[in-house]
Amino acid sequence: MNQPATRRKRIVVIGAGFGGVSFCQSFPEGLADITLVDRNNYHLFQPLLYQVATADLSPSDIAEPIRTIFDRRRDVTVLMDEVTHISLRDRQVTMQRRTLEYDYLVLAFGARTGYFGNQDWARHAGGLKGIEDALNIRNRVLTAFEEAENCPDPEQVRRLTTFVVVGGGPTGVELAGALGELTRRVLRRDFKNIDTSQARVFLIQGAPRLLPPYHASLSEYARQKLVNLGVDVRISARVTRVGPQRVELENGKVIEAANIIWCAGVEGHPLARTLGLPIDRAGRLKVEADLRLPGHREAFAIGDIAALTDAKGAEVPGVAPAALQMGKYAARAIAAELCGKPAPPPFVYFDKGSMATIGRAAAVLEIGKLRMTGFFAWIGWLIVHLAMLVGFNNKVSVLTEWIFRYVTYRQGARIITTPRTEELLRDVAS
Numbered sequence: 089m090n091q092p093a094t095r096r097k098r099i100v101v102i103g104a105g106f107g108g109v110s111f112c113q114s115f116p117e118g119l120a121d122i123t124l125v126d127r128n129n130y131h132l133f134q135p136l137l138y139q140v141a142t143a144d145l146s147p148s149d150i151a152e153p154i155r156t157i158f159d160r161r162r163d164v165t166v167l168m169d170e171v172t173h174i175s176l177r178d179r180q181v182t183m184q185r186r187t188l189e190y191d192y193l194v195l196a197f198g199a200r201t202g203y204f205g206n207q208d209w210a211r212h213a214g215g216l217k218g219i220e221d222a223l224n225i226r227n228r229v230l231t232a233f234e235e236a237e238n239c240p241d242p243e244q245v246r247r248l249t250t251f252v253v254v255g256g257g258p259t260g261v262e263l264a265g266a267l268g269e270l271t272r273r274v275l276r277r278d279f280k281n282i283d284t285s286q287a288r289v290f291l292i293q294g295a296p297r298l299l300p301p302y303h304a305s306l307s308e309y310a311r312q313k314l315v316n317l318g319v320d321v322r323i324s325a326r327v328t329r330v331g332p333q334r335v336e337l338e339n340g341k342v343i344e345a346a347n348i349i350w351c352a353g354v355e356g357h358p359l360a361r362t363l364g365l366p367i368d369r370a371g372r373l374k375v376e377a378d379l380r381l382p383g384h385r386e387a388f389a390i391g392d393i394a395a396l397t398d399a400k401g402a403e404v405p406g407v408a409p410a411a412l413q414m415g416k417y418a419a420r421a422i423a424a425e426l427c428g429k430p431a432p433p434p435f436v437y438f439d440k441g442s443m444a445t446i447g448r449a450a451a452v453l454e455i456g457k458l459r460m461t462g463f464f465a466w467i468g469w470l471i472v473h474l475a476m477l478v479g480f481n482n483k484v485s486v487l488t489e490w491i492f493r494y495v496t497y498r499q500g501a502r503i504i505t506t507p508r509t510e511e512l513l514r515d516v517a518s
């Protein structure tokens with residue numbers, strides 16, 4: 089394919105999550121023509137999804153239209169379409185509506201909820217990865233209480249008001265804490281026939297402690313805080329089977345619950361497996377030290393879809409800062425190549441620390457050897473998450489919601505958006 093030497097290079101970026109957006113924002117303007125493809129028209133701030141699921145925030149608080157982010161970049165074209173096939177050999181990306189050719193490719197399509205090979209469990213235990221998932225959880229949780237309020241059978245009420253969160257990592261801990269608060273404090277005044285504080289929230293963790301990557305003292309703090317919120321925390325409890333409204337544990341215990349939420353793992357996007365390249369056990373693409381795909385110097389994988397032990401020997405985690413840093417790095421690498429400059433040194437992940445909230449006014453925070461818990465850790469969590477949210481409007485509306493909620497214990501987004509379809513009712517109530 090001979091092209092005139094003057095033609096600007098075409099870069100196709102798949103995915104407008106943290107990695108894809110960071111790549112486009114960091115790439116020098118005017119140096120190439122970038123096409124950013126996403127199946128959604130918004131960039132989603134996944135770390136606050138659990139607050140949409142528990143009716144704290146609305147979807148628009150944590151999503152920003154991709155076009156708005158790049159409205160001033162003439163070199164970035166945004167296409168809303170789903171990529172269905174990638175040919176590394178022909179340098180083509182096939183979407184549902186058309187096919188794009190590229191000189192450089194950046195794969196940033198992230199991960200999806202993983203069920204450790206038990207994909208059929210997904211029917212009974214939805215994950216929390218996108219806005220649809222969060223709204224599904226919100227609708228189901230609120231519908232369960234509506235049904236319980238209207239139900240004369242105490243056994244049925246007990247099942248309707250039992251919630252199981254599987255997975256004691258940051259997402260599971262944050263979600264279980266928020267559910268504990270919702271049932272114990274927020275909803276109490278709303279219902280007359282049922283006492284929502286009697287609702288049971290289980291957090292099931294296979295490992296011997298919550299938040300395994302954190303220091304043991306922080307794990308214990310999180311456990312204690314959850315217990316105070318009424319959450320029944322089960323550690324070293326492996327799930328052996330998930331069926332309709334029931335979870336079976338290794339020790340033979342069965343929990344019957346109208347709502348089961350799966351936060352126990354993620355796996356690489358299925359597109360990664362179609363490339364015929366090495367992948368790790370979680371289905372992520374193994375990349376070279378400079379984030380390029382083996383044998384394809386023009387193609388990069390960044391963020392959750394990339395598996396890498398960096399040049400300093402650290403396994404790069406699937407978190408937002410890693411995706412942001414990888415996006416910046418890939419932009420630097422391609423820009424250097426186009427400008428005839430030396431390539432940057434191999435990618436090294438800079439760990440800025442980790443944090444998670446446990447309900448209202450409590451959090452754990454770990455930055456190197458610094459460890460914090462409680463109110464000030466929670467303030468730190470609020471500041472970092474507000475700073476990372478894309479879009480000034482989102483920052484203002486989320487801050488306003490948080491202040492309102494802190495003062496009043498009320499949650500604004502307690503509405504069921506799915507019509508009371510027979511399917512939803514049957515699913516929750518049967």
Ligand SMILES: Cc1cc2nc3c(=O)[nH]c(=O)nc-3n(C[C@H](O)[C@H](O)[C@H](O)COP(=O)(O)OP(=O)(O)OC[C@H]3O[C@@H](n4cnc5c(N)ncnc54)[C@H](O)[C@@H]3O)c2cc1C
Nearest residue numbers: 103105106107127134135171197198391392406407408411
């Ligand atoms: C509930 C939850 C809570 C989290 N909390 C935290 C936290 O507190 N701190 C933290 O650091 N990290 C957290 N993470 C992890 C963090 O969100 C991810 O590491 C980060 O989003 C990865 O960025 P990414 O760009 O690789 O992928 P993503 O942000 O997932 O973006 C992938 C993009 O690709 C698009 N896409 C996928 N397939 C296609 C296709 N076929 N065609 C077109 N577009 C496609 C998607 O629509 C999406 O926009 C959390 C994740 C979840 C799910």
